[in-house]
Amino acid sequence: ACYNDAVLKSDISDLQDRVRVLEAQYIKANENIVTLQSLVDALNGKVYVTSVTETSDGWIVKFSDGKTATITNGVSPKIGVKKDSDGKYYWTLNGEWLLGADGEKLPVEGEDGAPGQDAISPQLKIENDYWYVSTDGGTTWTQLGQATGDPGKDGDSIFQWVNQDESYWYFALANGDVIKIGRGIHGAKAVNVIPSFSDGSVIANKGKFTMSFDVLPAEAAEGLAEESNDIFNVKVVYTAPTKASNSISLPILSKEGKEGVLLLTVDGSKLDDSFVKGTSGASACLQIVWNDNVMSSGYFPLHPYDPYNGHEFVDLGLPSGLKWATCNVGASKPEDYGDYFAWGETEPKSDYTWNNYKWCNGSANTLTKYNNNKYIGTVDNKTVLDPEDDAARVNWGGSWRMPTDAEQNELRENCSWTWTTLNGVDGVIVTGSNGNSIFLSAAGYMDFATLFRAGSDGYYLSLSVYTGGAYDAFSIYFDSGHVARFRGGRAAGLPVRPVCD
Incomplete structure (x- = not known):
């Protein structure tokens, strides 16, 4: 009788497909761990999220240092991070502290503030249909749950979802924690006005005048200053109705960024005479809009100053x-x-x-x-x-x-x-x-x-x-x-x- 190997070939093909799926699972899981570490960097102010793009199987996250990270859907153990009482972030597994070979919690970052020899990221692999985790750089491995079976039986994707609002990106972990990160524009996380007086007000007049803003982090100030004026808006709101309008935008004449400070020179000629004469008040706000990111200084009072001393x-x-x-x-x-x-x-x-x-x-x-x-x-x-x-x-x-x-x-x-x-x-x-x-x-x-x-x-x-x-x-x-x-x-x-x- 003739030998028919069709069934064997089919079994081998199925096995190869299964291996490919399992390999893809742990590759994606380790990518998610790297992404999680990048998000902790963002939490600690070293880098900032500039955009998140949804893909067919997850999200691509871009950071202010030019790097990108990938969040993928799939089944994996519940790797997460949590801040301890010392203010530092440590790795968790299924909601519990993930311990190293020395029995100590694994820090997400090293003592020098960057991933290094004293900040080993956990690694995942699949072997014999089971998940394994290593906390010593791959020297030893600990068996976890099955890598096959119904999703959710031994843990879902490290990330559940990603969302946003005007001020923050939200990254939900499988363990229920939500990482909240301020939205950045070219590395800037926040701009805060530097007041002229102790009451928080800033000098303004109907000529050219300068507003100063602290930029966080400081190194982002120069990059902001190099951007087009189109992304900046200095909005002025009057506290009492004027003949012109209840709000205006002041043209920006020039920008300079140095030593963590953004200097804006604006044209105040559109300010209402009633403000300059002190018969109506006004507050201003710096808004910076880039792609889907919005950053605002919040409103601050303006203090009228007439450099022309009443002369026309x-x-x-x-x-x-x-x-x-x-x-x-x-x-x-x-x-x-x-x-x-x-x-x-x-x-x-x-x-x-x-x-x-x-x-x-x-x-x-x-x-x-x-x-x-x-x-x-x-x-x-x-x-x-x-x-x-x-x-x-x-x-x-x-x-x-x-x-x-x-x-x-x-x-x-x-x-x-x-x-x-x-x-x-x-x-x-x-x-x-x-x-x-x-x-x-x-x-x-x-x-x-x-x-x-x-x-x-x-x-x-x-x-x-x-x-x-x-x-x-x-x-x-x-x-x-x-x-x-x-x-x-x-x-x-x-x-x-x-x-x-």
């Missing part, structure tokens, strides 16, 4: 973004002449001569400050006024100052100049590319005790000295027909139109 300005749409005041120093209306100042002096006077000029010894050839020529006085090579010698800064305070020569040139070259009369005062309307404008009166200049050319010519001081002859300073000049760069003696009295950044 106009944005003329200049390339530099510089703002020009609506009035001269010493004036209360745009058409008023205001006070006259010798260059580098901060108080008006009745007589403007070299004899009483502050920065010389009685003549233009005896300069004591702001000079680059040894033949006409003391050399210090200063080319622009110090803040304490700036008539705008001293008289108006805040962030006000006199414009530089370059900034006056920017005004001259980027605006239209139209001779006109405002409330009976002759001068020019200076109109920017955005349609906004300021009025400069033809206020003339003071020499000795006399006002010259008022009503026909305008001269306005700059911060800049003329380096070709330091007894002169730059100013801007206009009349009914043209506007030009001008330089004249420092001792003469000219009006000042302040600027702010």
Whole structure:
């Protein structure tokens, strides 16, 4: 009779399939143990979960250090982790402490804070249809339950499920424990505002201002700062209704991350006037949204600070973004002449001569400050006024100052100049590319005790000295027909139109 080996081949094939299934089970189980160890790293703040993607048989977890871990479904002993009274995490088996060869609990991490020789992960294998566990790196093995049979008889997958909300990832273990891990954005787990005052408030104004945030962990600050502004939102909520809106978002101008601190420079021009004047309150919140991750600083109160000290300005749409005041120093209306100042002096006077000029010894050839020529006085090579010698800064305070020569040139070259009369005062309307404008009166200049050319010519001081002859300073000049760069003696009295950044 002929020998039929079909049944034997079928049995061998079934056995091979079974072996493959069993091998896949313990491979997946050991992968889950490695994943569990990574989650403990996240619990201890070394790394942070950035995303979790569901697959056909489990989940793929991505961490802030670029590594990925896999959670797979399947049958395995209930390996878990639990924090003991010493604050450290230890391995468990079926809810009980998993002990090493020395009878001591197995730490998930070593004394140095990283998996090492003193932090051995348990290993699983299947042999003769039974699960075995090793706690000494594979040297010895202890038999556990059967690896075959009905699921649940000897334990299910190490992980039951994975879930999330706005703040946390949740990883449920088969032993009933749930690991809760804060959601990270590029390694950052949290951002907390650094207040300006003891009440927790942060200074804000209608110009540029900076907010500072502590980033946890500190090393994530630089990575956050490199991200696009699109993922950041500085939301402001008013505590009382305003004419504009109950909430706004402030544009972010720049970001910097250093030494664990995220610095955001924002544009406060959209803040309501009622907040700046103190008649309504406001709170702000930094929100960072990246993929499905959301991180928030929580709301903190804003403290109004007016760097312009009540003086008004106009944005003329200049390339530099510089703002020009609506009035001269010493004036209360745009058409008023205001006070006259010798260059580098901060108080008006009745007589403007070299004899009483502050920065010389009685003549233009005896300069004591702001000079680059040894033949006409003391050399210090200063080319622009110090803040304490700036008539705008001293008289108006805040962030006000006199414009530089370059900034006056920017005004001259980027605006239209139209001779006109405002409330009976002759001068020019200076109109920017955005349609906004300021009025400069033809206020003339003071020499000795006399006002010259008022009503026909305008001269306005700059911060800049003329380096070709330091007894002169730059100013801007206009009349009914043209506007030009001008330089004249420092001792003469000219009006000042302040600027702010």
